[in-house]
Amino acid sequence: MSAASSNKLTADLLRPLLETSWRFYALVVFLAGIVLMGLGTWAYQMFNGFGVTGINNPIFWAFYITNFVFWIGISHAGTLISAILRLVNAGWRRPVTRCAEVITAFALMIGALFPIIHLGRPWLFFWLMPYPSSRLIWPNFRSPLVWDFFAITTYLTGSVLFLVLPMIPDFALVRDHTTGLRGRIYGALALGWQGTPKQWHRLESAMSIMAIAIIPVAVSVHTIVSFDFSMAPVPMWHSTMFGPYFVAGAIFSGIAGLIIAMAALRKFLHIEAYLHPVHFQNLGKLLLMMSLLWGYFVFAERLTIWYGNGSAEIAVLRVTQKGSFAPLYWTMVVVNFVIPVSILSIRKLRTITGCVIASCGVLVGMWLERFLIVVPSLGHKYLPYSWGVYRPRPVEIMITISTFAAMALLYVLFSKFVPIISIWEMKVGEQETHETALQRTSRVLGELHP
């Protein structure tokens, strides 16, 4: 490719790093404020006891676990999607992958925080980790919460590396385009990258291996999250389809999150030239597919329960669909299925705006879905005398809101300090002709089955 276009690309994608408007600071201060309030609320909860939240007997899990599942779900945006796209080497992935992988890393960090926030004695959370302690206590590997610990650790490590490795050449680039302290910092981050053929080869093979490794891990993570529920003999939790159901839901909400993030970046970083409507088109199609898949899962689940007519399950089914949870339930159905399907299945409507609208709905809907999995079942277990109701209180609401702020904040800061679109991959993309794309695809697939 011509040096000119290469320089233009570099300039465009470095602009966010080099130029800073007051809006950026305003946004950061605003978000940081909310995050601090959230932390304060958590401290308040720890100091006064869990009673300041709305949970009660028998509804021992509510907002926090809902958020946990929600954020872990969102985390499936990136790594999984970008890994798949890398493997099939979809050309249009290049501007998308990094935005996606960042979501994964941050969403995982936030999600992994909730099991700790929700502990009665959070200061003892480290008892979940296997280490030789003087108490001679090891964690109980039969507990799905311990499985969570291992799954999330693996997934987080994997995703962060998956995100960071392709950033090295871009750090080198920033290093060469900046001076002074900033230059030295990026220089350190670049790890002395030169760009010799050997380095390029190693990097690319490593990425292929990671892509292959990360996919089963991602699937296992949300399956294990679903095990948190399906291992307990609780009506409508104890289900064999929860694994795939949760994974589908996770990818569903993940794509929605990605679309929104991309639209935001496109708007605020003025990189319309690199995030084209076609990217949204394609992601929109993916979202449509996942929406249909989700609908299929929900139907399969509900029909089985309804037809089976087990008294405990029916009680939960009834309270969600007809009872006090019905408004939430039907809202979920509309925003998760009716709206996305009707918008995205019409080509004309599958615009950036259309996709964003659908995605916002899906985020709300998927949060509700998790809430409707957690709470109604706990409130309606086998002995009706012990049924209960749940009302959230300001504490858990505040903490929930602040995690969304935290996500936004991290994202804003990241796109400030790292090229949110992988510059070198863009260059490769531009030099790559259609034929070579095909050859490459076949080669990568060849690597898959040596």
Add this chain to the structure above:
Amino acid sequence: MDRRNFIKLTAITGTSATLASCGNPEHQLIRFVPDEDLVPGVAEWKPSVCPMCAAGCGINVRVMEADVETTRSGQAGVVKMAVAKKLEGNAKDAISRGGLCARGQASIQITYHPDRLTHPLKRTGARGTGAFKEITWDEAIGELTGQLDALAASRDQKSLAFLTRPHRGRRTALAGEFLKAFGAPAPIAYELFADDVLRRANGISFGHEQLPTIDFARSRFAISFGADFLGTWNSPVAQSVSYAAMRQGRPGVRGGFVQVESRMSLTGASADEWVPVKPGTEGVLALGLAHVILANKLRPADAGRAGAAIDGWSSGLPDYTPARVEQLTGVTAKTIERLARTLVEQQPAVAFVAGPPLAQTNGLFHALAVNALNQLLGNVGQPGGTGFTAGSTKDEGRSLKSDTLASAKALLLDGANPVYDAPKAWKVRDSLAAIPFIASFGSFIDDTSAHADLILPDHSFLESWVDSAPESGSMDAVPTSAGPVMKPLYQTRATPDVLIEVAAKLKTPVALPWKTAEDVAKSAPAAASAQSAISNLQSALKYVAPAFDGEASQYPFYFLPYASLQFGDGSSAHLPWLQEMPDPLTSAMWSSWVEINPQTAERLQLAQGDLVDITSSQGTLRAPVMLFPGIAPDMVAMPVGQGHDTFTRYASGRGANPIAILAPATEPETGTLAWAATRVKITRAGDGDGRLIMFGGEMREHPHEHETR
């Protein structure tokens, strides 16, 4: 490992496996618990008597050493002393036989109540404001003797009134002696749910003016007319023990049990057959059963005095044919026939009555009618029937009427709380206001003692000598007494000691046969006076319809205030355990409520928890709705116990007091309050505001079984 270490261990891990865990890593946990958190100790068991009701259950008290912050001779500090830890029924006691009801279990909190009075008090503010100041015992006793001397000086001894609760054993006897010697009238005993009507009836029918002891254990069939004998009536623990023996105590024999009432009580819940009747017609049903038995000559017709008390008995009760009884009671003739035959076939069978039926204006009739039926069944004084415990005493006392306190110039309060549990119409508040001097011996400031000028707080029962002479509950019950199980926590004094001291300090001292509270408790009761008491009836009784206060057109609902399982007549509403104990039938905690039949509620568009105004001719109160399938559609019921103006942090201003809106109707023969003879109307006052607190969720085990999916 010795007991001490063991207790340490359990204190730490709070689980088993501590013993098993020698060699098990679990004992590693110990070093993570700071030593000061551990309270090792060894238990000792001491006998006492439960004070919560007149039943007089013998209990064992678990006593252990503890550090107590207390004041000894003006010196505040921490002392090691033996304190009570738990109350359990005494297995050797004829009444409790090792069992103890919820109220009994919770009575330990009387001793440790944070709002218990710790020293004598003198009123500073206006009466009823509860403004008091601390004084010494010398001042307090000086004040009391001064007031009594003043009465004596003005030759006005008879205007000294002593207000207590019935059946408080030797304590009442002491008061009686004191008053007699001082020249004042006998003590006034008041209790809302007193059984005077039943005692009178038993006097008439059987010559025992006393509550019956029912021998369920050897009975094959029991029919109870409104008696909540497993919950709140008479001697629930003893009756439960004996009831259990009737049900499962004999191989191959399971005694049957039918409950006749209009609102399902705790007892009704255990019945094999629950027979709802129109309020105030229970006696008619009893005579209907008797009619069938007589008409079919199923049993010898003679029912002695009991029969003679019923008009038309000798002629086979012509007015009580099943058909007519069905009209009056609402119980079908078929049921009456069947029940009558069962009563005769399942011998020995026993019939008894108590509670709401006797709280009607025609209460005595119901009691006599059931007595006659019982006599006809032929098991009075027989195994499996009713008997009368020997050796119980009858209080020589007066009962409280609307005018009893009018003449009083000085009033001594000992436990009774009429401001709370007497109908407003009696104007107890006003009479108190008119009395120049009021002294209370209570351990708490309650609705009544809030009006006192002087409070001389008594020890708690665990700190004092106690005695009991059970009136019923077991045929082999004997009067007993027991010493204190722990030292007093505070600057309190045993009321008997106070009375004795006052008696001696009066200008013209009053001679009492006792020197200390111990003597009083140990002294033998006066020779069983109950047996001798035989009352007679001018003429045999016939059924007259009960008179309800309030026109049915204007006040469409019967209003039933019932003794609550937790609070009885409200005297234990200040105990947190009982406040938080879910009511067995409704699962409500910390609340009062009005029970309404779901159909009625639907008609009035009332949902669970909605607020309603309940209005009688006497006034209005507001309470949340409790849907209650076990109550007649034309009746509403409220538990007594909540709605205190003043009764410690746990009960003050909580809920509503149904007694407040009762009409002052009385049973003519005994003049006791007919507390079930009021009618009310209900108007919706708004949506629920969370004042109805329930522990339970659904009230049915399969809530939606009849609905389609």
Add this chain to the structure above:
Amino acid sequence: MSAVYALYADPESAQRAVNGLQAAGLSHAEIVVMSGEPFEEQPFAQQDKATWLWYIACAGGLIGMIFSTWLTRMTELAWPLQTGNMPIVAWWPNLIVIFELTMLGAILATVITLFITAKLPRRTPAFYDPEVTNGKILVGVENPSAASVPALERALMAGGAAELKRR
């Protein structure tokens, strides 16, 4: 250190330079190439392709599997408490932990190998030119013997270098 190199605007001329240097008798280990992006098509980009990375990843996975198998079994036996009527060593749940640690092993092995073989991280290299990240391709020789320099320069120029640099 010293180095002689030239910067090229397009891969073809860079390739010509490489060919020239090889003609001048340099082994391709001596020829240094740097680019701001991988150039799959050019022969000079094909060197050093062979790698053990795939096998090392599998080995890492195996280590993870063995470790986790030992960990789960060992801890369950070290703390032998009955729960829910399950065996002390409960394989079903353990398999989940084993799977996760297997994957973790593979991932870590891959990344570590990457860093080692690509000689990362290291200090900002002495022999480097920021122009590389502007799309230029660097071809040169490190520490050339003074005698050979003119020959090398000729070879590099033959490639049609934009500019020739020496340090």
Add this chain to the structure above:
Amino acid sequence: MAHKWGMAVDLDLCTGCGACVTACHAENNIPTVGPEQAARGRAMHWLRVERYWEGDFPDVRLKFRPVMCQQCDAAPCEPVCPTYASHHTAEGLNAQVYNRCIGTRYCANACPYNVRFFDFFNPQWPKPLHLQLNPDVSVREVGVMEKCTFCVQRINAASIDAKAEKRELKDGDIKPACVQSCSARAMAFGDLNDPESEVSRLSRSPRGGTLLEDLGTLPKVTYLERQTQV
């Protein structure tokens, strides 16, 4: 042979009087949470008496069922605990080690009987109510799960006394607070491994059954169905 502690509840005798509920509070230092917290569903009753209405007036019946920890042999609450705070003891009890509990509340969700309770706050005993606390039972701090222990402190006390007197435990030596307080003798406690014990005898009754049997939790509390007069 090791003991296997079990309980039998005769629903034909249970009158629903609630004495057991209060006795349990008195024995096990269960805090009173007060009206505000009770309204939020934080009331703690290790032992509750469930009541269910059947039918409508006038043909209405009421059914009581005391429900405490069923001490399941295949307890769903145990394996889900990440720290072994909830585990099975040699004598078949579901032990709950408060010190080891970090408050995931997973066990409470997994328990089909809803008999596990969470300390939402540090318990309060306005002085001198604290003098009543039973020193044999630890007071639970905020953030941990607690539940019926079959009055393990009494089990251990009796075992120690028996050991001291160099004898075997006899049937009836151990009475948990609820069993002890029951006037109607509706509850029996003892060793299920001793076929002669009262609890074993009752558990074999044709009226006997366990709660939510189909879930396969193997509870050690047997309920004897209520009889009806024929």
